[in-house]
Amino acid sequence: MMAARTDIRRYTGFGALTALCLTVLYVPLIVVAVYSFNASRSITAWAGFSMRWYVDVFTGPEAPIFRAAAWNSISIAFLASTVATVIAVAAAVAIIRGGRFRGRQSSLAVITLPLMVPEIVIAVATLIFFTTIGVRTGYGTILIAHITFCIPFAYLPISARLQGIEDSYEMAARDLYATRWQAFRLVLLPLMMPGVISGWLLAFIISLDDFLITNFVKGAGMETLPTAIFSSVKQGIKPNIMAISTLMLAVSIVFVTLSFLINRIGQKTRLSKGEGQ
């Protein structure tokens, strides 16, 4: 019987294609990482190992621009993902715990709308909006735009998690005379937490990653990391860009590992509190 079971899961060539897939995904990044340690300025000839480009990223002539851009990117991502997560949590509780109310379907549609509209359309529409009402484009406008398109990304993991939580816990808490807010804060929220954190992380990365929309609605003198990199790349792929790219790869590894571990913990708490009692 065991032999038949492994048989149905295995298809020839799938393993090879997976290897190909991973190769294609990683090779460009690895090649760039390797060249970021190139001692010479040239991007075609290897001249020995050196960390100079990493030093250059932090102290070279373009460093202030990248530093300001990185600060903008990270602070906007932090603020936008936090606000979006709060809004998403509220919406998830309403949609999933609020029963069948009128406007439930349309609320769901509205929340996932930013996912369905192509990015370039959002970018153009937002630019037109701010120019028409006469608001100065800059940090604030970027932040607003990011919050808007981060909401669905935060919402999805939260709603997925919430749907798997039985409401018997909150009902038990209410039976014990807890207020709605106490039931939420002390029972529901901790149970939702892995979903909330996943949603926050997802929104954070999406905001950090955004180029198209930010490029349209940023004002004078404002750069985020992607827009600063884009301007720099248009003038030629320089080694310090490759160093930045490798740094971001390292950051991403950290984030994914974090999210993975948090999910693991989340699964464990669910299993210990829920099924099996």
Next chain:
Amino acid sequence: MATGPGSSGAGWRGLVLPLLLPSWLVIGIFLLVPVALMAVYSFLTKDFRGGVIWQFSLDAYDQFFVERGLFGDEPPRPNWTYITIFWRSIWQAGLATLLCLVIGFPTAWFIATRSPRYRTLWVCLITIPYWVNLLIRTVSMRFLLRDQGPLNEALMAIGLIDSPLRIINTNLAVQIGLFYSYLPFMVLPIYAAVERYNFALSEAARDLYAGPWTVLREIVLPTVRPGIVAGCILVFVPSLGAFLAPDLLGGARTYMIGSLIDEQFRGSAGNWPFGSAVAMILLTMVLIVLLWQARVAMREKR
């Protein structure tokens, strides 16, 4: 055992309005209103090199659909040039989706059939590159594919080719770029669907003497279809309006929809009504695809 609609046991029903207000407000004001405004702009007159004059005009849509010659005095004929751009973008996006599917499905299947201990590790491996900025990934691809880039150098070093392959600044480079950008979007939904797949079905089919590929075709694929469709949409829609891949990898030679729109607002063309019109047409196309997919999904539920 009641979660979801109908379970107002915990008493959230009364709070539904204030809970939903923030999301409605934010998305309503900063997405719905701007898109509506953009629709209005597509019916206005263009100002010289940017901006609009608040005067109704069908010029933008006329420019898109009707060809009146260089001086505007030839008899109107259907304008194929912009339709060609759309067609080119659809075609590119379609090819990228197909490529993602051909490589993504086996990958998702492979990962989903690993032992549970290692499964999440594989998923992490697939998603790590995705967390790197799309711009960086496109740039890395460009670096790799250049005439004097590592790919060509490696191929020449092993002697497979004599002179560098002309990949950069071609349609092929754009397709590779699109495929590279959105591959994880294809893998993850299919992985989720395959993970929930009941392998007992395959077993049953095998007991009935069906060959492995028949099982795949007749049993597996129909069951995981929602995942495949989700993956295809998640790749197709962004590819359609993509800007970075055509710009950085295609040499900005030919317009795709994304570059056409960008040119109207941030480039030399400066024709806002026209840019808005093109964006509206793109949005309409995408909504039609999504609505069609939603109808198919609903029909399947019955």
Next chain:
Amino acid sequence: MKRLVLAFTLLSTPALAAGELKVYHWFEYMPPELVDKFEAETGIDVTIDTYDSNEAMLANLKAGRLGQYDVAVPGDYMVKIMADQGLLDSFTPDELPNFGNIQDEWIDVPFDPGRKHSIPYQWGSTAFSVNRDVYKGDINTLAIIFNPPEELKGRINVLDSQGEVLALASMYMGIPQCTQDRDQLKALMDMLLKAKANWASFGSDIAKDVLVSGDVAAGMIYNGFSAKARAEGANVEYAYPKEGAVVWMDNVVLLKNAPNRENALKFMNFLLEPENAAAVTNYAAYTAGVKGTDPFLADEIKNSPENNPPEGATFEFVMACDEETQRLYDTIWTNLKR
């Protein structure tokens, strides 16, 4: 939530304007050391945003950025367009102590007589450069770009700049710029569409890099940018086509609704110092429009072939056409790029 709103308001309050300057400039056109020198001398904090074509600058200013920048650096024909559109602020010579440093021939220019809105920045020419390792024949004709020889087909970069490309194309065909003759315009468009098949890419800020890296073997380029390409190791030669090339002058203009008008004038005055103008010249490899820069110029700039055209080389300024004709040229450019 309240704390968030407060933080948000603080973030969008504009910084105190006393010590700031917002410059909208071409890419790779201002030496960073010069900016540092200005900041050290005046205590003003300078931010520079870049664009890669006159038309893109105009588009972005009209897309809501007017009122956010103090100065920009448009080319000659764009100064006139901007003045006509009401995008420029004016100043009087006594507001600029160094006004007298402007070379006499550049004071009464057709696009800004008497210099009420602008000061000269750099002037130079636009033609193209060819990689001598790839092509060894005669390069002094625009046919290299518009009807290239076999070795160069598919390996040419063209500037993403409507004004200059269309001007050079007109010169190649021997028709006047801003012509309204229908047959000439049709012929121009047909020629461009045929020539495009031989081009690898459109790009202005990449014009130097693609020659240095070998991605292309020939490319339209500004003379100073070509000198920089040579300095970075490309074996390119700048051409002086017999049909003529484009000459241009970039100017620093004072923008309307500049948030830091006083600092803008200080900056413009700073750039009229011979030493500073020379620093720009040494960096960008063009020529300044300021008196007295000679003693500060580097030799390779003074003597470069890009700055010393041969006898008989002809040049034309890009002409800004009237709105009706401009519309036709806009259409030709859009047809070309799609």
